[in-house]
Amino acid sequence: MGNLNRRTWGPADEATTDEKHRASLYVASIAHDKADATHLLGALGLLPKRLTAEHGMRGYRAGCRCTTCRKANTTRLNRQNRTAKGDQ
Ligand SMILES: [Zn+2]
Known part of the structure; x- marks a missing residue:
């Protein structure tokens, strides 16, 4: 394996980030394009905050x-x- 993915994580959360990293690679492999990959990563909570493309409800999700x-x-x-209460 080459050094395609530079490590930027601390040793304390290595297992978790490795799982996330592998999940991210999987998502990238099944995504149709970059936008699709971004959407899937966001839905799975794998998207780094700084890469959230759209702010608002989509960004929150x-x-x-x-x-x-x-x-x-x-x-x-x-x-x-308001909707649940049925009035006002
Ligand atoms: Zn935001």
Whole structure:
């Protein structure tokens, strides 16, 4: 194996990141294109925060917790609560 994937992780979380890394490679192998891979990685929570392409509800689902994404999720939850109560 070559040095295709530079290691940037600390030894403490080696097992977890290795699993994530292998999962990421698998996703990349089955994805149709880069956008598909990004979407799948996001859905699996494997996408690094800085690579989240879109902020808002999609970003929140992808694991981003920036102000924009958290606010989008809060807005959605408030809307759901209102719908569940059936009025107002
Ligand atoms: Zn975000």
